[in-house]
Amino acid sequence: MGTLVTASALTKTYGDFTAVAGIDFEIREGECFGFLGPNGAGKTTTVRMIHCVSPVTSGVLTVAGLPARIDNRDVKGMTGVIPQEIDLDVDLTVEENLVIFARFFDIGRREAKARIAELLRFAELEAKARSKISELSTGMKRRLLIARALINRPRLIVADEPTTGLDPQARHLIWQRLRQLKNQGTTLILTTQYMEEAQQLCDRLVIMHQGRILKEGVPGRLVEDEIGREVIEVRTPPEDDARVLGQMAGFACAHERVGDTLYFYCREGHGLRQKLLELDLPNTLNRPATLEDVFLKLTGRSLHE
Amino acid sequence: MSLSYRIAYVFLRNLYSYKRFVVPTFLVSLVEPLFYLITFGVGMGAYMGAFGGQPYLHFLVPGVLASASMMSASFECLYGTFVKIVHEKVYDSLITTPVSADEAVAGDIAWGSFRGLISGVLMMVVAVFMGVAPAAPWRALALVVFMIFIGLLFGSLAMIVTSISPSFDFFSYYTELIITPMLFFSGVFFPLDHFPAWMKGLAEALPLTHAVVLSRALFTGQPAPGWGWRIAYLAVLAAAAFAVSIRMMRKRLIK
Numbered sequence: 114m115g116t117l118v119t120a121s122a123l124t125k126t127y128g129d130f131t132a133v134a135g136i137d138f139e140i141r142e143g144e145c146f147g148f149l150g151p152n153g154a155g156k157t158t159t160v161r162m163i164h165c166v167s168p169v170t171s172g173v174l175t176v177a178g179l180p181a182r183i184d185n186r187d188v189k190g191m192t193g194v195i196p197q198e199i200d201l202d203v204d205l206t207v208e209e210n211l212v213i214f215a216r217f218f219d220i221g222r223r224e225a226k227a228r229i230a231e232l233l234r235f236a237e238l239e240a241k242a243r244s245k246i247s248e249l250s251t252g253m254k255r256r257l258l259i260a261r262a263l264i265n266r267p268r269l270i271v272a273d274e275p276t277t278g279l280d281p282q283a284r285h286l287i288w289q290r291l292r293q294l295k296n297q298g299t300t301l302i303l304t305t306q307y308m309e310e311a312q313q314l315c316d317r318l319v320i321m322h323q324g325r326i327l328k329e330g331v332p333g334r335l336v337e338d339e340i341g342r343e344v345i346e347v348r349t350p351p352e353d354d355a356r357v358l359g360q361m362a363g364f365a366c367a368h369e370r371v372g373d374t375l376y377f378y379c380r381e382g383h384g385l386r387q388k389l390l391e392l393d394l395p396n397t398l399n400r401p402a403t404l405e406d407v408f409l410k411l412t413g414r415s416l417h418e
Numbered sequence: 419m420s421l422s423y424r425i426a427y428v429f430l431r432n433l434y435s436y437k438r439f440v441v442p443t444f445l446v447s448l449v450e451p452l453f454y455l456i457t458f459g460v461g462m463g464a465y466m467g468a469f470g471g472q473p474y475l476h477f478l479v480p481g482v483l484a485s486a487s488m489m490s491a492s493f494e495c496l497y498g499t500f501v502k503i504v505h506e507k508v509y510d511s512l513i514t515t516p517v518s519a520d521e522a523v524a525g526d527i528a529w530g531s532f533r534g535l536i537s538g539v540l541m542m543v544v545a546v547f548m549g550v551a552p553a554a555p556w557r558a559l560a561l562v563v564f565m566i567f568i569g570l571l572f573g574s575l576a577m578i579v580t581s582i583s584p585s586f587d588f589f590s591y592y593t594e595l596i597i598t599p600m601l602f603f604s605g606v607f608f609p610l611d612h613f614p615a616w617m618k619g620l621a622e623a624l625p626l627t628h629a630v631v632l633s634r635a636l637f638t639g640q641p642a643p644g645w646g647w648r649i650a651y652l653a654v655l656a657a658a659a660f661a662v663s664i665r666m667m668r669k670r671l672i673k
Contacts, residue, residue: 164514166513166514166672168672183672184420186518189514189515190516192514194511194514196510198507198510200506200507200508201511202435202506202508202511203506204435204506205431213427214515216430216431217424217512217515217516217517218516261511
């Protein structure tokens with residue numbers, strides 16, 4: 114499969130502030146590529162440069178071989194954007210939102226009509242075609258944003274935190290739709306701070322922090338390489354550390370104390386759990402390692418505003 | 419500048435949205451001229467007797483045509499555009515499509531001009547019913563073209579204010595300190611002949627003064643002194659304001 118998006122030494126600064134600090138990545142045609150990171154990591158800034166609404170400060174960024182310059186109409190014409198903030202046109206009805214977007218993309222009236230009917234079905238909004246935006250639930254609004262992003266039959270979809278503020282049902286419906294698009298061959302770029310979302314959707318991802326890429330890889334393998342298979346959380350006061358660690362000495366596990374919890378990151382944790390039970394500790398949790406552990410390990414456990 | 423036929427799409431978007439506000443805005447656009455023409459024209463005019471050989475209303479109407487276009491275009495490009503940028507986020511979604519930010523702004527200025535035209539035309543219709551009509555039917559058409567131009571000029575000027583406005587409150591500076599005073603210094607309600615020299619000089623710098631003189635000439639058929647340079651002044655100002663407003667709005671929209 115070919116490469117659709119290439120970035121090298123991609124940088125974005127606002128005055129003294131560096132939002133994106135010289136990153137490199139390649140996104141292949143047909144894959145779902147994730148940008149994972151805390152608030153302010155530079156994810157949104159990066160994707161905004163990809164879809165040509167934010168100028169690149171320095172470095173090279175191309176989409177389908179074209180330079181991702183501000184207002185590059187060719188790139189915009191082949192891209193669908195699902196924004197983080199719901200920016201539907203509240204003065205217009207559901208259907209009119211799609212009609213006017215079709216105009217923006219130079220889609221002829223007859224063609225637009227057919228596509229809109231199809232997209233309303235895809236987004237399960239047929240019954241709401243003539244509704245005002247204010248009459249929609251958040252989940253419906255998010256689905257309409259997806260439908261709107263598909264009006265130009267995009268080769269590339271940029272989804273910037275597409276499930277923010279949704280309940281589980283609505284979130285899973287959005288994920289299904291996004292996977293459906295990927296299966297049809299559309300390239301997907303996803304930014305998210307939900308680890309589960311990244312694991313559900315992404316073929317490959319990068320973890321960003323403070324404008325840099327900390328790690329790149331396939332979600333499952335990243336977890337195994339960075340953390341292992343299992344995590345054991347032992348909630349004990351720090352005074353117990355010596356006793357617990359002594360009991361664990363025979364196992365090749367990394368450990369870390371954070372606040373009230375002692376974490377063990379292990380390749381193989383079964384015998385370990387048995388050993389811990391002997392200590393008769395009141396509160397231990399044994400669970401599979403997740404992307405969240407990788408994320409916290411790489412970005413540190415402090416609060417990122 | 420990145421401008422193309424796509425400006426029309428932005429205009430179209432505004433037309434779609436306008437459908438829901440047609441009745442209230444028509445009412446406002448009708449009540450405003452009636453207010454001016456009845457209070458000033460009929461009420462005050464009764465005390466003024468003949469005004470250059472004609473009832474005062476004949477003097478008033480062409481001036482108010484120009485000022486009504488100015489007002490509507492200005493308000494649309496101040497409040498209307500601000501709401502679309504800050505509250506409704508219309509621009510955010512628009513610039514992700516092949517439509518450029520420049521085209522979005524130009525489309526909104528065109529839209530402001532259109533709103534100004536609606537106000538002016540409604541005013542003209544009301545005036546005709548009150549017995550004040552352009553000197554010849556073709557002059558009504560010429561006035562339509564002129565009002566479109568007035569709208570582009572004042573829409574662009576307002577757009578510059580919008581480009582730097584942090585909030586609604588900021589617009590008061592422009593409307594209260596510039597637009598409203600201009601209304602009284604530009605010969606809309608009375609001729610400027612009796613102004614002292616410095617006030618005349620001030621008035622000559624105001625674009626509305628020239629718009630009013632030209633509107634009156636178009637309406638009545640009496641030639642305006644210095645119409646050539648007045649048109650040139652307004653045209654240059656409009657072109658400059660348009661270019662500056664687009665540049666400044668781009669700064670606001672593209673980060």
